[in-house]
Structure formats: C-alpha cells, structure tokens
Amino acid sequence: MWDPSITVEQLTSWHSFPGLLHQKALRLSAQVHSATHPMLSFSAPNWHTPLNAVTSQRSNRQRSAMGFGRAASPITPRVYLSDALTARNQDQLVRLGITHVVSIVEYNPTIPDIIPAENKLHIRLADESKADILSHLPNTTEFITSVLAENKTNKVLVHCVMGISRSATVVCAYLIASSGMDAREALEHTQAKRGIVCPNLGFRKQLDAYAEGFVGRRHKQGGTTVAKIGGEIAERLRRLKETT
Numbered sequence: 001m002w003d004p005s006i007t008v009e010q011l012t013s014w015h016s017f018p019g020l021l022h023q024k025a026l027r028l029s030a031q032v033h034s035a036t037h038p039m040l041s042f043s044a045p046n047w048h049t050p051l052n053a054v055t056s057q058r059s060n061r062q063r064s065a066m067g068f069g070r071a072a073s074p075i076t077p078r079v080y081l082s083d084a085l086t087a088r089n090q091d092q093l094v095r096l097g098i099t100h101v102v103s104i105v106e107y108n109p110t111i112p113d114i115i116p117a118e119n120k121l122h123i124r125l126a127d128e129s130k131a132d133i134l135s136h137l138p139n140t141t142e143f144i145t146s147v148l149a150e151n152k153t154n155k156v157l158v159h160c161v162m163g164i165s166r167s168a169t170v171v172c173a174y175l176i177a178s179s180g181m182d183a184r185e186a187l188e189h190t191q192a193k194r195g196i197v198c199p200n201l202g203f204r205k206q207l208d209a210y211a212e213g214f215v216g217r218r219h220k221q222g223g224t225t226v227a228k229i230g231g232e233i234a235e236r237l238r239r240l241k242e243t244t
Contacts, residue, residue: 072096072157073194078148080157081171081194087159090114100147102140102158104133104166109159119147127165129202137173137210144174168197169207176211183211 072082072092086092087101090112100119103109106126121143123136140158147154160166172186181189187207191197199207 072098073163075171075175075190075193078155079144079171079174080155081163081167081190081197082157082159083163084109084159084161086163087111087157093157096157097153097155098157099151099154100143100156102143102156102167102170104136104140104158104160104170123170125166127160127200129200131202132206133166133169133203134206134210137170137206140170141174141177145178162196163194164196165199165203168194169199169203172199172207173210176207176214181211183208186211 072080072086075081080096080098084103084105087103088110093101093112093114098115100121101109101111101115102121102123103111104123104125106124109122111120121140123140125131125133125136144156144158147156158167158171160168168187168190172183172190175181175186175189176183179186183204187197187199187204
C-alpha cells in the first residue's frame, strides 16, 4: 500500500541525499506494485524429507548387499562371519540356525547357552599385525571342516570384535583349505560377501604363507587331511622364525 505519511516536501528534500532517495523510491515502487498487482502465494512442497528417505533406503540396501553393519554375513551356505554383538545375540543365532561358534578375540566371549560348550572354539588373539594367527589356522580350519562334515544341518558362525580382520582371516583360511582358492581369491570372495572385510597387513602375509604351503602340499599329498597339512606348515614356519 502507498505510505500516506510521505509528503511532497519530504520527497523534495531528499534530492540532496541521492542514496536515501533511491532506497526510498525502490520501497515506494514495491509498495505501489504490490497494491496494484497482488502476488499469488503457493506453499512449496518439502522435498528434503522424501529425498533423504530415498537416499537412506538406498544406502541401507547397499550396506545390506555388501555385508555391512552388524548382521551376520553368509560366506558359504553354512559358514557365517559376524561381529561380537551378533555372536552374543541369541535371537540372531536361532534365526540363522547356528550350531557352532568360533571366537577370535583377546577376552572371554559371551556366547548364549543355546550353543553348548563343546560347540565353541575360542582363539585368544589380538588384532595386531605382529600377532601369530598362522599357528591357529590349522585348528580353526579343522574345527570348521569337521563340524560341517558331521551333520548337514550344522552351521558355523566365526566372529571377532567387528568381523573385519581376525575372523575374516580364519574364514579365508578355511576357504583355501576347502575350495582350492589362493589367498587373494579367498579374500576377494569373502569381501564380496561382507564388504567391510579387511585383514591387517600382518594377517594377510600369514594368510599368503598358509595358502602357498597348503596348496603345494595338497597337490603332492592328495590323501592328507587338512589339519595335518596345515599343522606341518605352521610348524615349519615356526622353526624358520626361530632360526632367523
């Protein structure tokens, strides 16, 4: 609306103040335009929430597809890889049909009582590059192999704290022993099933050593058991460390 308080005298006096006159003129012009050309007003739709929801859903699907998060990841039809929280969750164990648990942690894990003591294997080991995981791989591989062979309904959950390094190395060792994969192939397969898998550098080197020796011995000794082959490799490498 036009401002009736504006007088001709005021407008005339403002000529000595060009900047002020210009600002006032712009304001008056806007008031006149508003009075003669009413503006239509529409409420803008809120696009942010739907867009965020879609982005979140897509991200959740991607995490699920790549094995992110705290859900157990099936590496093979009967071997699962997870973090410690999943291993402690009785509902999750029941839902997945888990019958045996392999724990690779430096503390005493809390596993629900639905898993009998004889169905648990605990390897006390820290997630450090210098930690000797190699000497445990024959034992973990033998445990997993024998459990799966014992009953077709048995399922094994292998876990550490996050399901990234220690437990992933153990699962990769099992794949090397059971499928003929080399270390790189076993790691790539495991990462494809669980995207956060990333063994530390020391574990990767030990996994390479395990794979190289295991594959070579298996070709020469077709009837030798997984545990015997793996044990011989670990013992040979331990002796090598002692002499260097």
